[in-house]
Amino acid sequence: MEVKIERGNAEVTAFLIGRLDTPASLEVAPKINSLADDAGGTVVLDCKELDYISSSGLRLFLTVRKAAAAKGGRVIVRGMNPDIRNVFMMTGFLNLFEIQ
Secondary structure, three states: OEEEEEEOOOEEEEEEEEEEOHHHHHHHHHHHHHHHHHOOOEEEEEEEEEEEEOHHHHHHHHHHHHHHHHHOOEEEEEOOOHHHHHHHHHHOHHHOOEEO
16 A cells, blocks of 8 residues: 655645555555644545545545645545445445545
8 A cells, every 4th residue: 555645835735645454554654644734724535546445444434524624724634436336335435435
């Protein structure tokens, strides 16, 4: 699992690459949790190259969303494949995030 973060003027984008399973969640949690610092603006979670997400991975997304809600920011989830979208639909996460 790899996370690449790009900070721009208007938004911060985290590119999620690989499988976000439980072991990977523990490994990348500090990087994803650092997005809370930028949560007053727009945070984009780019899932174009995300192959799998576990409940631990969903928790990381939720952490970023809570930080954004507290700071008046927004979180956009972009580029989900059908499998990831299905997980979001089954868990109710489609209603929690702005999806592009």
